Amino acid sequence: MTIKFAKRMNELKASEIREILKLTQQKDMISFAGGLPAPEAFPIEAMKVVAEKVLTEHGEAALQYSTTEGYEPLRQKIAARMNRLFQTTVDESNVLITCGSQQALDFSGKLFLDEGDVVLCESPTYLAAISALKAYGPRFREIAGDGQGMILKELEKALEEEKNVRMIYVIPDFQNPTGISWSLERRQDFMELVNRYEIPVIEDNPYGELRFEEERLPALKSMDRKNLVVYTSTFSKTFCPGLRIGWLAATPDIFSKYVLIKQGADLCTSMRSQMEIAEYMESYDFNANVKGLIDLYRRRRDVMVDMLEQTMPAAVSFTRPGGGLFLWVELPDYMDALELLSICLQQKVAFIPGASFFPNGGGKNTLRLNYSNMTEEKIREGIKRLAAVIRSQLKAADASI
């Protein structure tokens, strides 16, 4: 039997990582691998109340098909919250509810990309954005970053050199995987450049609300004079992932095309889940819930950074994120994080090798650590084990430091 699949399937291959990660689900594993929120912070009791109320008051509508655009009261609340926190000026007519923000990434590929078109992205960048977009056959050109965001000289060079740039994909707040957040100035300068070249930007902002210390910075979308930015976010990190509710916000011309795509892709998102989040935001203190997560994740970040500082040799560097769920580790050039992982798994500690976050290869000596999903105690123990394995692999010159 010789079934012919679409050409795009040559690009979409099962990653060896995924197979390895199945091992991380063992009970005694200390896993810094996934991107999971802390389940002990899920508002389970509130959800029971909310679920009962929605079924009592809107049962038939909650369980029926709904409009593709989404539940209007929730779209209003999302727009208001975006405007308050990130200085945007959107309203409910800009907001399309999606099945997590991952769906907004898939739709963006479908909307903007023909085979061979160019996507500009950070280097490294979110691995599931790479898989979502790859289905549409683009070429990725990675733009290096510094601690403040994308390096704009490199971006401008790419915009000059590449003829078919159709999208710039960025995560300006506590990037996945590095944890780096763009400075205000970098955001402004980036948008100047984008407005000049008139290229659509996908601003992926799942972590922006989880800023641990300073004031939140305005979204790129708030500087979007030419309506080029499609902003996407999710309730997965500020509430819980299991409801699968995300959204995108775009100007009407672009919004209407996303609606057409969503009709073909899955008709609509669960009305019940949308009503539940809207009801929760109405009856409970959503900000307090986010504040609780910030406090929890800040402590975990502190513990992880402290432990890294205490245990890692000088040849290993790492980021110190001001928010979000992840930090990024660079090992000496000669080390391979994938090999390291197989040793670490025997020691019952897991992470994601960084190579998966580079669409064009490279990054073998990097890795991503998640600190949101493990207790402080496990973070301490896990980093100890990780450091011990890394030290065991160091060349003598590095080990002596």
Place this chain on the structure above:
Amino acid sequence: MTIKFAKRMNELKASEIREILKLTQQKDMISFAGGLPAPEAFPIEAMKVVAEKVLTEHGEAALQYSTTEGYEPLRQKIAARMNRLFQTTVDESNVLITCGSQQALDFSGKLFLDEGDVVLCESPTYLAAISALKAYGPRFREIAGDGQGMILKELEKALEEEKNVRMIYVIPDFQNPTGISWSLERRQDFMELVNRYEIPVIEDNPYGELRFEEERLPALKSMDRKNLVVYTSTFSKTFCPGLRIGWLAATPDIFSKYVLIKQGADLCTSMRSQMEIAEYMESYDFNANVKGLIDLYRRRRDVMVDMLEQTMPAAVSFTRPGGGLFLWVELPDYMDALELLSICLQQKVAFIPGASFFPNGGGKNTLRLNYSNMTEEKIREGIKRLAAVIRSQLKAADASI
């Protein structure tokens, strides 16, 4: 500002129908237009119990990210039910949970179709399958049907003539839009042909459980000697659409590719919704719920068919479905269902003009009626109004009959 969209967006246009259908949401409209189940049959009280139980017993897992494949106990129940009702021989490892069966259609386009490839489908066929697949740029070749299913001579002719056939899309049970169901013999002969030509088949079966009179017939998937059939179905018609839980069943080689596609498209389906349906199937009588729907929809079908027989002129023909949600009406050649609709809307009765169900155009004198969503009283009144409008548009020769 001149954003360039992907070429596929030229194919995905907002239908005028959609705009018209917004009018059908007026309170006093008798709408035969949508494909909505009867909301008064949703098991709302049971859902309250189930929701509470799932959050109490599995709260953290229910609200967390989950595996892309889906919740194993639900996948087991689905496989067992398919095997019992439709004589398939699948197990949970074949079953991928999707966000409604619509998502399985989108994924099928992504998996099988390059631009210019050929999809063979019934004529007419499900309009949202057309939109899902269109995003991948295929050409549709429609195969005419008779009362027993696809005409196999025509199918064989197409298989001989077309070089790039990558998929045959069919709805053998109570097809949307015609309500026609394939005979057992036609199913067997179809699968003989398919097995000979080795072309993947998407068997879309959302309505098969809703068979009003006779015994259920085996699915094409049950005759799938060469593992060519991807079977898809949903809980939207047998339980409720608002949970957005559907599935597909495929052989391991194909299944694993769908999993890759789902990872990029939306990571996973709501674990809570999956657990709720599994819990419902465990604690309640799912068959009794389906039986209730069959009784309800059979009565509504009876009323609609009776009324059509009483009121329609001889120049108008219509199907008498043995299950499902829809029937199909053919008007005299010179009539245009879209024009008819605009008159009907003034009379507060709505339907979908049939042209939308023909991917290559045509069918202007056809229309689809839904009987699941309106009470018997409204069906009586609505068909009276529809018949009056049709009679007012008849040419004298037809009117006199």
